[in-house]
Amino acid sequence: MNKKTNQQHRAGGAEWPIKDVARATGPTSRALRHYEKIGLLLPSRVASNGYRFYGEPELSRLYRILSLRALDLPLASIQVALADESTLERAIADHLALLEARQVATAQQIAAVQLTLDTLQKGRTMSIEEIFAGFDHGQYEGEVRERWGDSAWEASAKRRDNMGAEQQRDDDQRSLDVNAALRSAAESGDDPAGAPFQALVAHHHRWVTEYWGGRAPNLEEYTGLAELYVADARFAATYGGQPNAEVINGAMKIWAATNLS
Structure with missing residues (x-):
């Protein structure tokens, strides 16, 4: 906090009003009130006029919250991680x-x-x-958690954690094979609606299901994944560029409309 912050003193130490905490740390006052509502961050006290104030223990907790948010952890997971005060x-x-x-x-x-x-x-x-x-392999965690929920990512992570080193290498190889096959089909100009390309997409859907701990993505989820492949440059790069990603996107949507509707 800088010297201009409206710092106040009370028995037990200094405290700061919610507007100054919001200005100094980043989250809006509305976000801080949401943290309070879900029990993630309570103010040190609430004045008779409803103003919230935060002391050093609360700022310590807020620092940890923001640190974990920077790592793309959802609020529910952060709440568990903060069970032990620091x-x-x-x-x-x-x-x-x-x-x-x-x-x-x-x-x-x-x-x-x-x-x-x-x-x-x-x-x-x-x-x-x-x-x-x-x-x-973990760079898309934020997207998975946001689009398909914590359970999709956590099931995937648990699945990997339960593997030995050799199993993980085999798993990585299969991931490479599945995505390389889609890329090759797109680069070769195969018909996205043709049987060979559609068989590759069916294999891809089974692969995603395994990565989600056995939960098969439904029509909305799989179509959303197809959209992510063209919307996110990192995914497009995996498949050799935007044109290939668009072809794979189309093939996935055709397969999903036929098999998941």
Whole structure:
């Protein structure tokens, strides 16, 4: 908080009104009131006029909430994670550790992608495994949680956690195979409505079902996934660019309308 913040003092320490907390930390007053409503962040006190005030313990908790939100965790998961209270110093230290871990993972991914790019620019042929070496399997967590709910992502994560190292490698290979087959069909100009392309989409739907812990995506969910493939440049890049993604999008919608309606 800067010196201009309307800081007040009371027995037990300093506190700040909701408008200043909102201005200094980012969430709107409305968001802070929503946090209060769901029991995620309660004010230190509510004045007779209804104004909310927050002390250092509340700011410590808010810091942890914002740190976890930055990692795309939903509020329900954050509420569970905050069951054990922490000091502001500990919250900052935990946030720093998470950022450093993300930095290391990002650096490794950058190195893998850079190697792929350098190799392709030099004209050397690469295997599909090498091309996708920099692919981050967790990068779409936010989209999955937001579009299809926490259960879809958590079932997928649990499924991976229950695998041994060799099983995970086999699982990764299957993911590469499924997506490489769709990409190849699009690049080859196959008819999206034709039987070969539709068989690949059916295989893709079964793959998604497995990743969702056995819950098959319905018509709305699978069509939404098809839309994401063209709306998100990261997905489009996985399939070799926007034109390929649009072809795969069309094939998925045809299959979904025929088999999931």
